[in-house]
Amino acid sequence: MNIRSPYSILQANLVSSSTTGEAFSVDIKNSILELQFFENLYKSYIDAKLVFLDDSGLKNYLSMQGVERINIRIGDPDKPTERVIDKTFFIARIMDSHRTNDNSEVLSLELVEEHVYVNSVKQISRSFTETIENMVADLSLNELKKDIAYPYFSGSAQGVRKVIVPYMNPLQAIYWLLSRATTKTGAPIFLSSDLYSDLLLLSDLDSLLLQDPVNLKLPYRYSQAIKSAEDQTLTPYYVIKSFKSQNDENTLELFESGAVGSFYENLDAGTGVSSGSHLSVRDVLTEMYTQGTIDNSTTQSIFDPSLLIDGVLSDQYNSYHVHQVSSSKTYNQFLSYHEEATLLDENNNIYESKLKAKNRIIRHILGKNTIDIGIDGVSLFKGKVNVGRRVRVLFLNSDQNNDTSLEKRIDKRKSGDYLILAIGHKLIDQNHDASMRLTKLGDLPKNFTI
Numbered sequence: 001m002n003i004r005s006p007y008s009i010l011q012a013n014l015v016s017s018s019t020t021g022e023a024f025s026v027d028i029k030n031s032i033l034e035l036q037f038f039e040n041l042y043k044s045y046i047d048a049k050l051v052f053l054d055d056s057g058l059k060n061y062l063s064m065q066g067v068e069r070i071n072i073r074i075g076d077p078d079k080p081t082e083r084v085i086d087k088t089f090f091i092a093r094i095m096d097s098h099r100t101n102d103n104s105e106v107l108s109l110e111l112v113e114e115h116v117y118v119n120s121v122k123q124i125s126r127s128f129t130e131t132i133e134n135m136v137a138d139l140s141l142n143e144l145k146k147d148i149a150y151p152y153f154s155g156s157a158q159g160v161r162k163v164i165v166p167y168m169n170p171l172q173a174i175y176w177l178l179s180r181a182t183t184k185t186g187a188p189i190f191l192s193s194d195l196y197s198d199l200l201l202l203s204d205l206d207s208l209l210l211q212d213p214v215n216l217k218l219p220y221r222y223s224q225a226i227k228s229a230e231d232q233t234l235t236p237y238y239v240i241k242s243f244k245s246q247n248d249e250n251t252l253e254l255f256e257s258g259a260v261g262s263f264y265e266n267l268d269a270g271t272g273v274s275s276g277s278h279l280s281v282r283d284v285l286t287e288m289y290t291q292g293t294i295d296n297s298t299t300q301s302i303f304d305p306s307l308l309i310d311g312v313l314s315d316q317y318n319s320y321h322v323h324q325v326s327s328s329k330t331y332n333q334f335l336s337y338h339e340e341a342t343l344l345d346e347n348n349n350i351y352e353s354k355l356k357a358k359n360r361i362i363r364h365i366l367g368k369n370t371i372d373i374g375i376d377g378v379s380l381f382k383g384k385v386n387v388g389r390r391v392r393v394l395f396l397n398s399d400q401n402n403d404t405s406l407e408k409r410i411d412k413r414k415s416g417d418y419l420i421l422a423i424g425h426k427l428i429d430q431n432h433d434a435s436m437r438l439t440k441l442g443d444l445p446k447n448f449t450i
Helices: 114-120 132-144 170-178 205-209 232-238 251-257 281-290 355-365 378-383
Strands: 008-015 025-027 032-040 047-054 069-075 083-101 104-113 124-130 148-152 161-168 189-193 200-204 242-246 261-268 274-280 321-326 342-344 350-352 370-376 390-394 416-428 431-443
Touching (some): 104 114, 114 132, 132 161, 132 189, 132 200, 170 189, 251 355, 281 355, 378 431
Antiparallel strands (some): 008 025, 032 416, 069 083, 342 350
């Protein structure tokens, strides 16, 4: 059942590209049939899709070439000054067009944020000597004209480095730099776009996982049987309309990729010294528990720590061998892009961090237990919920016994606190549906109550 959304398109100005200096603008909000937004934690821009009815010859009048701008504003018509979304997009391409009759045409447009177009025409070759996050901020501001906010970011562990960016687009350079940046636990760092502002958001996995779920009082639920005792008027907004499991329990793939147990070896071309060691997902998860990234009252759902293969714990095998070549002291006192960071333990002793290897493992386990759910999107707009936030999701188990206790019927293996990897919004008429791709690292806390 669809719920009428209080939000609607307040403005959708289509602005022509002009070669004469006289740009033409027309509001097409009343002609829009469908509008979609796509957010992704791994992407630093918002994609959008717009379908509208052209019954006044705009395509020909504007000589549309796929380089026009569209200014979109969304909010509550009763509160026009409180805009939820105010974004400018470029038309990346006209995906489809078809005639409905002799006098009208339906156009499907693919939209991207303006800085994607700016990125496409630039190529840079620069030298940096600073922290990776400062390099990213420099590229974003000076090359893309985008400011960065740091709502959930504690800093990278790599410290000041000397890096040469070798003829890349700004976004290519940013992704390349971030692939090397981690926290002290090896957790990845993300740069994503904010649907509700013009900012880019820099965040790290450790800081994101330390935040409470945004719907702690009203978990999303895949059952009409679970009712909220707090506010029945909000209940429809938290019902899961659709559910699909993605890459569920793909432990074999984790073994094959070396994310459970592997051997990492590095040859220093400058000194000729080769060093290597075994690394297990058990070590990575233990550190995440120790740091409080994963709640100690939850059980991790990444791998079975007691699984024996030929009498040996499964994570003790080296199912993958990584051999790297790097060169230390290339820039004298500054570390280079490839060099491993050295950290201090609790006794101030220097130890090899293995952050590259840990980062690779964590990125793999983020894709293990993923699900797609469909919900009403109003709650996301109300809370301005972005990718990277955590949500609590409840499922009932399939046991059809006579036990009527709701807490005992909760599937505590499938239920849990999930991290949002991607969000899709779909607005048609007065309806707002949303889909979310989620990943889970742990089950429900033991002190969980409905």
